[in-house]
Amino acid sequence: MKFYKVLHNQIFSKGEFSIVPIRYEDRMSILKWRNEQIYHLRQDKPLTEENQELYFNTVINKLFDEEQPKQILFSYLQNDVCIGYGGLVHINWTDKNAEVSFIMNTELEQDYFSKHWTFFLQLIEQIAFKELNFHKLFTYAFDLRPLIYEVIENAGYIKEAILKEHCFFNGSYIDVVIHSKFEER
Numbered sequence: 001m002k003f004y005k006v007l008h009n010q011i012f013s014k015g016e017f018s019i020v021p022i023r024y025e026d027r028m029s030i031l032k033w034r035n036e037q038i039y040h041l042r043q044d045k046p047l048t049e050e051n052q053e054l055y056f057n058t059v060i061n062k063l064f065d066e067e068q069p070k071q072i073l074f075s076y077l078q079n080d081v082c083i084g085y086g087g088l089v090h091i092n093w094t095d096k097n098a099e100v101s102f103i104m105n106t107e108l109e110q111d112y113f114s115k116h117w118t119f120f121l122q123l124i125e126q127i128a129f130k131e132l133n134f135h136k137l138f139t140y141a142f143d144l145r146p147l148i149y150e151v152i153e154n155a156g157y158i159k160e161a162i163l164k165e166h167c168f169f170n171g172s173y174i175d176v177v178i179h180s181k182f183e184e185r
Contacts, residue, residue, distance in 0.1 A: 002064045004072055007131055012123045019074035019087075019123045022060060026075045026082040027052050029105070033084075036106040068093045072127070076104065076120055083108060086120060088128060088137075097136040100124055117151040129183045136182050142167055143175040157181045
């Protein structure tokens with residue numbers, strides 16, 4: 001397992017669930033889920049195996065050694081099996097904030113969407129607020145999956161903004177909804 005230089009602790013757990021620094025062995029599962037869920041990601045075309053290898057070898061590998069990486073990504077595990085991935089992206093080290101990103105195995109979404117989003121948020125908040133002493137986390141979501149707002153709001157995130165007709169999707173413009181959570185002091 002690789003280690004992030006910026007983190008003291010590398011593994012964060014809650015019962016049978018944990019997040020660990022993103023694992024190379026999970027890259028093809030991640031590729032599959034991203035391609036299946038492209039409609040709600042900021043990804044304009046399907047990934048190829050070649051794209052994924054290049055991304056892991058040139059972008060991901062560098063993150064582990066950086067003092068202030070732009071993103072910190074994790075494999076999300078249930079009993080040591082990868083069922084999702086995500087992390088802190090678009091990190092602003094000066095202002096101590098980051099966007100939360102997470103996707104899970106597409107097959108689990110229908111029955112376990114809320115459960116896994118809730119567990120992932122709890123784990124990523126440990127890193128952001130306790131390890132890194134961030135001030136704020138936020139989510140940036142295309143207004144396509146209303147279930148996500150209930151989960152995020154139940155986790156203490158407040159709707160901060162709606163960017164009207166911000167993204168072009170399937171022939172029309174859609175809103176982007178931003179939720180935020182501040183470190184409890």
